Amino acid sequence: MPAVRLFAVVLLLCEVGLAHAQNLVLLTENLAPFNQAVSGRNFAKNEGVTGISSDTLRAVCARAGVECQQILRFPWARVYQQALNEPGYGLFSTARTPAREKQFKWVGPIASNDWVLMARADSPIRLGSLQEAAQYRIGGYQGDAISQYLIDRGLPVQLALRDNKSLEKLVKGQVDLWVTADPGGRYLARQEGVDALRVVQRFHTAELYLALNLATPDALVQRLQGALDALRAEGELSRIVARY
Structure with missing residues (x-):
């Protein structure tokens, strides 16, 4: 295979890997007013979850340019293990405790x-x-x-x-x-x-966070954190809380 063609293939694979890395599935449970199901909404279009944390993360992902699908699932133990074990998954709203500190990468606080x-x-x-x-x-x-x-x-x-x-x-x-x-x-x-x-x-x-699987790239975590910090500085997080 010519070197130029080989380089193009490698570049394409890198782009595919990068695009995949920018997609996250964020799991949650019913915990009003932070995250809760909304009847009559379209879950396929990421409209089935609302609340302070849910709205905050939707704004964060949009600012960071990250595709984030929010899924409400039961029981909590199941979604916790899925976020812990499967790359590309995250969990909210999660208390950041010493016991959990090294199990995830963290973005937050998203709410208190x-x-x-x-x-x-x-x-x-x-x-x-x-x-x-x-x-x-x-x-x-x-x-x-x-x-x-x-x-x-x-x-x-x-x-x-x-x-x-x-x-x-x-x-x-x-x-x-x-x-x-x-x-x-x-x-x-x-x-x-x-x-x-x-x-x-x-x-x-108790401060609440987004907990991300340890395989999440550090650059992506930093991008999400930067978006969150910017939205907080602009007063957007306070406006989200005021809606509830």
Whole structure:
């Protein structure tokens, strides 16, 4: 094979490999308001997932010029293993923990999830510390890690089987504070027609990331991170959060 022709074949193969490297499949689960299914949308056209993280990553991929397909799939353990084991796959919204640090390449944070105590907007409650909340009636969600966090620290929590029941108690004045997540709790409240709430104490922040398979090229990871940083600096990420 002539050298020029051989060079052309090698160049073509490189271009094919590069094009393949620019395509990602991003797996997720239902975790409102960060990522959730949208009924009536076209999954084949990447329109079946919405939420803060989903919209953020859609904007990031568009800015970076990367073709990213978002797929909502169950259970979480399955999508986690797929992103861990298969090149070209990623996972969101994912907590970046020490145990996971070396298992993936990371882009983010794409969102944050605060653990908070909320009160009605007309409540006079002011807290200087989390422990000061012990004097008030606190409503929480049974089996939820956020409620358990307070219980483990000796704070009394009235547990309900569903989080919207705790919200209902707060609105009716049956509890003084609602332990929940922000923006998750605020999103739930809006779904229930409740807007008049305020955060009186933030006591923990969990940052959420896109976790990419280790085979993802570093240049691609850096391109996505650069796009995310640019969108944050322009205020686009704040505008996305405000929609939810």
